[in-house]
Amino acid sequence: MGIRRRRRMLVAGALAVVALATTACASGETAPTSSDDPAAVSGQIVWADYGGPTNEAFQEVFFAPFTEETGVEVVATTLAASVQYQMLEGEEGDYDTMMTGMAEVVLYSDNLVALPESVPRSDQLSADVAEYTIATPIIGYAQGYLASTFPDGGPQTWADFWDTETYPGKRAVPGEYSDFMFEAALLADGVAPDDLYPLDLDRATAKLDELKPDMVFYTEYPQVQQLLSAGGASIAFSPNGQFAALKNAGLDVTVSWDQALVEANPFVVPSSAKNPSATFALAEFLADPELQAEFSRRTNYGPSSSAAFEYLSDDEIAALPNAPEHTEIIWADADNRAELYDEMNDRYTEWLTS
Secondary structure (H helix, E strand, O other), X not given: OXXXXXXXXXXXXXXXXXXXXXXXXXXXXXXXXXXXXXXXXXXXXXXXXXXXXXXXXXXXXXXXXXXXXXXXXXXXXEOOHHHHHHHHOOOOOOOOEEEOOHHHHHHHHHXXXXXXXXXXXXXXXXXXXXOOOEOOOEEEEEEEEEHHHOOOOOOXXXXXXXXXXXXXOOEEEEOOOOOXXXXXXXXXXXXXXXXXXXXXXXXXXXXXXXXXXXXXXEOOOOHHHHHHHOOOOOEEEEEHHHHHHHHHOOOOEEEEEEEEEEEEOOEEOEOOOOOHHHHHHHHHHHOOHHHHHHHHHHHOOEOOOHHXXXXXXXXXXXXXXXXXXXOOOEEOOHHHHHHOHHHHHHHHHHHHHO
């Protein structure tokens, strides 16, 4: 069976199954497993993420063919934190699905819609988390730099990131959310990866203080590309997709995977979503391993299905955070980060303004 025909049949089936499953679950009944009425799903899906090249890849690889085959339009919008947390708390909002972090999935699962049985779960995540997540790219929070900035070899470890004498220049770091800056600081201060969690925020903040005079802050991820390409920073701490965008633009970029912090950046369907039926039909489409491979090829974010690796070359796999060869990476502890969630946000905000 041809790939295009196979996808059309899968999506038609998913439209029917998900529509019935969502209706049945809403009424407390057992969800049926099949239907001959794919027209039951319609309308549009409001999809919220951070924009930039990642969103472009979602639109080209997934949304365009999904709309062509189903007629359901995917409207992409820039994620607003105020709306995101409003919906995570179970309140009304505009999004049908939105990007979030693993700690948020742990904290707010009561206000998320679990996947119907028709939607494949990620085999890269624990079952309790995978139950609520779709379109789950695996992200590496790493340091990257232009090869021309350090022609004799650049930084590898987080201790190197803090070493401005050996590797001079500004460090681009997040200026709104902490991301994994606390983890990076502790690793730079000599904490062993096995001892990283639970996080010692006092020690991490003290280490951040040491580097603060040499930091430049970004508030949107695409600014990382501008800071590196224009020389505003010599090294950046960022999701690895920003470095991939620079490579795609023809620049020679080095990413260090040594102790890179890795986690999934899943999309979730909040309980107040207006069109969960169509969203789960899209989720079925997003689970296609061949399409996931193409998305990873464009963004350098890892796939949520291990089957996608079969469609990638060895060189393409090596650029992904969850490549089997990257044994030096550190998977984030979502449970510990969830326990410290408010404290991390408050601490980082206070530190930024101090």
